[in-house]
Amino acid sequence: MDANLLLFKTVIAGDSWGEVAVPVIQAHPATAFIFVGSQLTLVFGVLNLIVAVVVDTFADARLNDVQTLAEEMEDEIDFDRKSLAKIFGRIDKDGSGQLSLQELIEGARSDPDFQSRLRVMDIDEQDLEQLFHMIDQDQSGTIEVSEFIGPLSRWAHDSKTAPRFIKYNMIQATHLEP
Numbered sequence: 001m002d003a004n005l006l007l008f009k010t011v012i013a014g015d016s017w018g019e020v021a022v023p024v025i026q027a028h029p030a031t032a033f034i035f036v037g038s039q040l041t042l043v044f045g046v047l048n049l050i051v052a053v054v055v056d057t058f059a060d061a062r063l064n065d066v067q068t069l070a071e072e073m074e075d076e077i078d079f080d081r082k083s084l085a086k087i088f089g090r091i092d093k094d095g096s097g098q099l100s101l102q103e104l105i106e107g108a109r110s111d112p113d114f115q116s117r118l119r120v121m122d123i124d125e126q127d128l129e130q131l132f133h134m135i136d137q138d139q140s141g142t143i144e145v146s147e148f149i150g151p152l153s154r155w156a157h158d159s160k161t162a163p164r165f166i167k168y169n170m171i172q173a174t175h176l177e178p
Contacts, residue, residue, distance in 0.1 A: 098142035
């Protein structure tokens with residue numbers, strides 16, 4: 001018992017802990033549970049507090065590192081654009097560099113990556129024709145690579161898909177009125 005008490009006192013608690021606790025534990029060994037339990041609670045509590053402060057400090061420093069965040073966002077955008085270019089290439093069956101409405105609909109049905117992107121944007125099959133007209137900026141009846149990548153890259157990371165559809169419908173309605 002004395003050896004365990006000495007080991008605990010020097011390794012875990014530190015020497016000053018023993019000035020009060022060791023004589024009490026030696027006189028009444030059952031009190032060891034109280035002293036050891038309280039000491040462990042304090043040690044691990046303080047350790048957790050220190051770790052929490054350090055992690056929080058580094059998290060704040062990371063958020064304040066605007067340059068790194070901007071670079072990460074740029075890398076994310078580049079990766080996303082490359083991914084969209086690959087999707088476009090898979091959907092463009094004839095290799096013309098342009099998508100018709102039918103090719104867009106077929107791509108949405110057959111390409112799992114495109115399906116996932118549309119799901120994230122909350123676009124279902126009924127919305128595809130409207131989506132086609134929204135991203136066909138030159139109103140040519142086909143979508144070129146740049147028309148496909150630009151809006152879909154921005155909109156996938158933006159939770160404003162529904163307002164964009166509403167805005168498009170409002171613009172279309174105002175053009176139809178005499």
